[in-house]
Amino acid sequence: MDEFGLIEQYFRRPARRSEVVLGVGDDAALVALRGAQRTLAVTTDTLIEGVHFAAGAPGFDVGYKALAVNVSDLAAMGARPLAFLLNLSLPRIDPMWLAGFRDGLFTLADAVSLDLIGGDTVRGPLAITITALGTTAPGGALTRTGARAGDRVYVSGLLGEAALGLLARSGHLSLPSEFQAPVLARLDRPLPRIEEGQALVGIASSAIDVSDGLVADLGHVLKASGVGAEIDLRRLPLSRAYDAAFATVGYDPALVFGDDYELCFTVPPERTPALAGIAPRFACGFHYIGDIVAGRGLVLRNGQDIYAPARSGYNHFDG
C-alpha cells in the first residue's frame, strides 16, 4: 500500500476509533468489530476527473465529495460509519491540491467519525477510489429488496438542489443571488444522511440514496423488490430556489439528475407513526411522495397527467 509515502505524508493520523487495531502503514489494516452483534457493511465508489468532477475542481471539494458519496451509501444501509481506505491516482504531486483534498476529506471524515485506515497512491490520471466500512446490527440493515405494495415512499430533505447548482455553475440557469450559494453548497458539500439512516432501521422496509436521480434510484428499489410505485410530482420536496427556477427547468432536475444524496425509503403503513416519532429529531424532514403498488415500473403523476422525464437516469456510458 502507498508506494510513494503520500498517504504517510498527507493522510496519516492516529486512529480515533478503538476498533482500529492497525491503521495506515502495514500490508493491511486491522479492524476489530465490537461484539458479535454487528455486521460489516462495505461500499466503494470511484470518481474520475472529467467524468465525476470537473477538471480543475478544488481539491477540498473533490476530497469531500469522494468520501460523501461513499458515506451516503452507508447511510442508505442504516450503517454506522467506521473506517475508510483511499486509492488516489495522480498525474503529478501538487502539494497545494493535495492539502486541500486532505482537508475536504477529513472535514467529512471527522463529522461522521470515520478513520482512514489504508490506501494506495499511484501515478496515473486523476482518479479517486474510496472504500468505506460501517457496521449494522444483524438483520438491521436497510436494503433495496423490502418494499411491498401498500408501503409509502418518502424522501429526506430536498430534491434537485445539486442539479440547480450544476445548472447555475455551468451558466445554464440564472438564479437570484440569495439562492446561488445554497444550491452550490448542496452540489459540492452534500450531507450524507447518516443519523437519519440509522434511525430508520426498524421503520423503513427499504432504502437507497439518491445519487443517480430519484427515477433511477427508486427504480433500483422497485426492481430489487419486485414492485411498482406511483409518485405524485406535486409532493416532491422542492426548495424556494427550485420554485424560483421551476418555470425554466420543470421537474426534471428533481427527478433525473441525482447528486442530492438524500435517502429515498419506503415505510409500511403500520410503521408511519414510528416515522412520525423520529421525524422531529431531523431538520431535513421526511417527505411522503407516493406509494408502492403491485406490478412493475414507476408512474409519475402530475394531477391527472402521467409525466415522462427527459431521460431516466445518469449513466456514464450513455455519452
Place this chain on the structure above:
Amino acid sequence: MDEFGLIEQYFRRPARRSEVVLGVGDDAALVALRGAQRTLAVTTDTLIEGVHFAAGAPGFDVGYKALAVNVSDLAAMGARPLAFLLNLSLPRIDPMWLAGFRDGLFTLADAVSLDLIGGDTVRGPLAITITALGTTAPGGALTRTGARAGDRVYVSGLLGEAALGLLARSGHLSLPSEFQAPVLARLDRPLPRIEEGQALVGIASSAIDVSDGLVADLGHVLKASGVGAEIDLRRLPLSRAYDAAFATVGYDPALVFGDDYELCFTVPPERTPALAGIAPRFACGFHYIGDIVAGRGLVLRNGQDIYAPARSGYNHFDG
C-alpha cells in the same frame, strides 16, 4: 455501486462464503464475521494501464494479477481471505477483454476462496482498484513492527523470477527456451503465499510480501521495527533460470525489482524449530538469507564485500 450493470453482467455470482450476508447489488455489501475471535484485515491496491501493466496486456493476466497483489498483502498479514471489491475504470466496454479479465480474476478468487461482494464501474482510463478483506485471529496478525535483533530473516520460494520474466519479455534478456515459460508465469500469475502466511502466525515476528523488491520491502520492516539487517547474497534463493542469467543480470533482479509476491519474514531463534516443523508442508521452501541486527539500515554482504544494488526499489514517481 456499479452504475452501468457491468458488475451485474460480468461479475455477479452467488456468494460461496457463508459470512457474506449480502453481496453485489445493494448500496453496500454485508459481511458477518464468524465469532468474536476474528479481526478484519483490509488491503487495497490500484493498477494503472501503462504503469503497473502494459497497454494491451491480456485481460486474463490483468484480472489475475490485480487480485494477486491484494491477496499477497493478506498473506503477509497471516490473514485468511474472505471477500473483495472491484473498482474498474474502463475507456470503453470490450466484451472479450472483460470476459478474459473476469476469468483471470475468478481463477485466483476461486483458488483462495474469495467472494466478490461489490464494486463500481466507471468510464475512464483503464485502471483497476481491488480491496480485499480477510480475517485474522486477534493478536495473531503478522505485522512489520515485530523484528528484533537476533531474529533470522527468511524468504519463501524464489526471488527475481518475475524480473527475469519482464527482462525476457522486453527483449533485454535471452533465456534458454526451457526457462522462458516458468519466469513468464511467475511474472503474470504469481502465487500469493496465503497458506504459508497463516502457518507463520505464532512463528514469524514480522512479515511483508515482496512486491517492490527485497531491498525496499525488507527496508519497510526494518524501519517499522527500528532495527537493521545483514543479508548474505549467496543465500538468496535463485532458480536454475536465474543461474543461467546471472552472468548477464547479477543480483539486482532478485533485490530491487519486486513483483515476486514471496513472503519475507523474520523468526526469533527459539522459534526456528517451529518453522522447521511447518516447512515440509510447503513446496516453496523457506530460505534463511540473513539476520536482524541492532541499529538501522540494510547491509548486503557478498562474502567479504558490501554490495550496493543499482537502485533501492520501485517508485512510480521516480520516472
